[in-house]
Amino acid sequence: MTNAWISGTIIALLAGAVGFFVVLRGSAFAAHAIPNGAFAGAAGANLVGINPLFGLVVFALGAAFGISSMSRRTRSDVATALALVMMLALGAAFLATSSAYEPAVNALLFGEILGVSSSEILPVVVLAVVCALGLTLLYRPLLFSSIASELAVAKGVNVRLIDTLFLVVVALSSALAVPVVGALLTFSLMIGPPAAARIVTSSAHRALALSVVFSLLTLWAAVASSYWTDLPIGFFVGTMSAAIYLAARAWMRLDSRRSRRALA
């Protein structure tokens, strides 16, 4: 449980920060596809009997590079869809050829709070530090190219390189989130809380900070609920992420109505 708490906190901090850019750049589809790629990697690692984290990282990176290289040839949503089905089909093939234990597969898909052992904390921390460093280095050009892509190109920012590097950060943070939150729900932590934060404030820095806070609240509440009710954590992460977004919208609507009334 303590392990889940520690790794969950790390995951939420990272997902909040990465998700802020995911929402800003409109790359929700890529953020959904990459963890699914990671799932295929874990299934493959299981088949050949190596450390699943290795499979998660390699396949998540493969999905990221696949999306970014195919996007040069075709529309990026088509490229993402094709990369996604390729990864899922590989995952299905790996599962069919290995005799994977069903609960283990479900845990990878929908998350498992007890899925982290003490020996796995160190790699999670190392990967998280790498992601955080990458995001810090990318911060300015990434923000610039997300908000004003044409201007960034004109100023000589290599937008394509920035895009690829960003997808690499998404891949690494997905790889460490998948064992806890599950391949299917990792992306929802990167969408709901950041989208809620963007509704509440229009300042980029404040939205980034709020996004991290919302994501932490969501994950902590999900871990606690899953622990008490014994239901899969994915259920709580998915519905709570959507709920926080809807709550933010309702709050803003109330707020604007109140200020209109104050003016009148």
Place this chain on the structure above:
Amino acid sequence: MVRWILEPGLFSNGTVRTALLLGALVSVVSGVVGIFTVLRGQSFAGHALTDVATAGGSGAALASLSPLLGFIGGGVIGAGAMDAIGVQRVKDRDVATGVVLGAATGLSALFLYLITLQTSTTGSTQSILFGSIFTVGPSTLPDVALLSVVVLVGVMVIRRPLLMGSISPELAAARGVRLRMVGIAFMVMLAAAVGLSAIAIGSILSTALLIGPPASALKVVSRLSHAVVLASVLGVMATWLGIVFAYDSYYWFGSGRGLPVSFFVVADVLVEFVAVNLVARRRRLRVVEEPATTAMPEQVGWI
């Protein structure tokens, strides 16, 4: 040679026959709906709706309702939710799709978990999530056929405003097309189409057939009718080849254990996509060499 490719017993096998028929039907519907999905840049919504339909399907399984009702109802509710959150601007659309997809996947997690508790059967998660074309009985065939026809007719009816709204929203609005209505109508048809294919062939293949063949067709063909036909043909080809390979693969390892159909169909879809890209590139090189008389016919052919 033929005996070697088509393992004996392939066509006398009832399950395979049902799979071939269902696969063809769903490939055609996906090809037609997929052309508009790709043109409108709604691949994410198209994929998300399969997962939303899956949540509906697992909910129906839990409540012992008809799975077809669950898949289609789930998809349509999801499409409505996306529209309610707001799909007007492209970036909002991304968030709306993501939020609905996340919530639906969360519900799937719950439903599938409860199903495994209730029935203690194994394999239900994977068959609902990934699907297998061989698990659908012939009794679903009439329902799927009927709904496929409904979707195809619906797309036929709105094809002109839909196309105009997809390619040039400003022009369409100026000509009095009600973009919002057309958009909602299309989302409902998309939801029905992917719900159908998700139950018939599984969610992986649903997305693969919705996006792969249409994206390939749009690379080389510029008229709508041609693109629709080519996408359907490519889809049917990929599905049938995939089924044959999957059937054969039971004999490959000698263990009586084959690779899944979805793996082969997706591989076929990707091979087609790569091949079509090569053709398109060669053609583009030729166009550059010739005088630029054929430079812009694509735009003319569309509307």
